[in-house]
Amino acid sequence: RKEVEQDPGPFNVPEGATVAFNCTYSNSASQSFFWYRQDCRKEPKLLMSVYSSGNEDGRFTAQLNRASQYISLLIRDSKLSDSATYLCVVGYDTGNQFYFGTGTSLTVIP
């Protein structure tokens, strides 16, 4: 079983739509959670960390559910520039390890 699993998509949504991605993780000892964005043929870039109480950054909202072991990312009012692959990342306090999901592809359509 993979440490981190994501729906690969693709998600094709019109501009202005709201879209949500989920990610599940297998190890309950996970300590840190992140969403990264990766554009085609580029390096992953941090979008936002995910905190236990949930957090928001502009149009982006991240939630963590430890009981069910999933994290989510909500994008409101989608822009063409949001088109990318979104990676879910889970870190462990011991072992210096981070596990990446395979990514969810989003295309925002005019």
Next chain:
Amino acid sequence: DAGITQSPRHKVTETGTPVTLRCHQTENHRYMYWYRQDPGHGLRLIHYSYGVKDTDKGEVSDGYSVSRSKTEDFLLTLESATSSQTSVYFCAIRLGWADTQYFGPGTRLTVL
């Protein structure tokens, strides 16, 4: 910009040849990582370093070695490249124990 560069950015080589990829950082961060990214697998950790001469294996370390003789440089070596090592290789740094990672631009390696 986390001040990370990777070289070369692209390389084509033949099976059985040695290959060394370099990751260079300008800001004296302690933690450095090498990942590979392949379709269907996401990023997988090869090796990481937590200081000069301090390294450890990751999830997919077989066939790879690393060295870190200076804080700013983390080298990844494929002693005898195989076609299964064709991939995109990313270096990353981490500012501190509680921080996330920042990635270099990547190296596209093709082993024929």
